[in-house]
Amino acid sequence: MDVLPRPLSDTLSRPQPQRVAALATLPLFWPLSRKPVVIAGGSDAAAWKAELLAACGAEVHVYAPRADLSDTFLGLIARGGAHACGRFIHHDAVWHDGIFHGAAMAIGDCEDDRDAQAFFEAARAAGVAVNVIDRPAFCQFQFGSIVNRSPVVVAISTDGAAPILAQAIRRRIETLLPPAVKHWATIARAIRERVNSHLKAGAARRVFWERFADRAFLETPEEGVETRLMGEMDRLSTPLPAIGRVTIVGAGPGDAELLTLKAVRALQAADVILFDGLISDDVLELARREAKRILIRPDAGRRDGSHDDSHNMMVALAKAGKRVVRLQSGDPSIDAGTTEAITRLENHGLRVEIVPGIRAEPSRRSGQTSIEKDEAAAAAEVA
Incomplete structure (x- = not known):
């Protein structure tokens, strides 16, 4: 027997809206810890990509004659990666077809389209995802602007249409995400299995995580917060109507x-x-x-x-x-x-x-919203 009445939408002609609008590209988050990646070239642009990959824990194999490595790249190799597993292995030679076997991805900094095409085709032949810096025609994936609150990571892409806009969006998000978010995310990782084993999927579990998320934007986690969270979990585990x-x-x-x-x-x-x-x-x-x-x-x-x-x-x-x-x-x-x-x-x-909803109906005569008309009238009274 049906508990709920038959949806009225069954008889309407309007199609149900799509849950996801069209995407220019698919955003993915790719774990690289301890995985080999290839960097060909020694410029500052190549160094930035190498630093990013090592920060993800990758084993970065750099192919470039030492004389071609920029001062930035030399300093990066000497300093090492930010991730405990990230490291650089420098090969004092130009790239060749045999370097791609087993690599998770390949990044090339190529002088011209001919070199870019050769690098692109060699990586593809080896089944390795490839990106040639600043040459979109030879890229199977793209790098976006990143907001780093790891393990919270936000990436912004404009599909190459407006990199400056992506950077502006990143700056705006940086101001919205409090630094404490990374600490809350680390706590969430630590307690996730306990919460999911005690609270069944459904309302109680969602309430717990929604309250957790609210705290992440309002508070800095204090000592003993995990104990208090577990107490709240126990209270929510009690069946309620x-x-x-x-x-x-x-x-x-x-x-x-x-x-x-x-x-x-x-x-x-x-x-x-x-x-x-x-x-x-x-x-x-x-x-x-x-x-x-x-x-x-x-x-x-x-x-x-x-x-x-x-x-x-x-x-x-x-x-x-x-x-x-x-x-x-x-x-x-x-x-x-x-x-x-x-x-x-x-x-x-x-x-x-x-x-309530905002009341801002356009005026047929002037095109102003009701809000704008009220503001204009107030200004006229002051004048």
């Missing part, structure tokens, strides 16, 4: 950039998202990937325009222990249907939260 909650979120005028932070947090914590036909794919892109998405009509239900079906669905889902987000365009705090929904849900003993 599976009672969910409903959050009614306003999407405002439809621009994803105008969503409030609270709205984004609700979308990223949802188990199920009910949304109307005016919600853009850009807004839905901000939701948790695993969340079930159900398209409904704002006027679905009885002929008198009430919302019986959608309200019943929210009740059933929340009673099943789901965290439900009702995502609707505009501002639900001024929508008469919201009052009806709250009454229905509260009558069933369910928690309801309202996240």
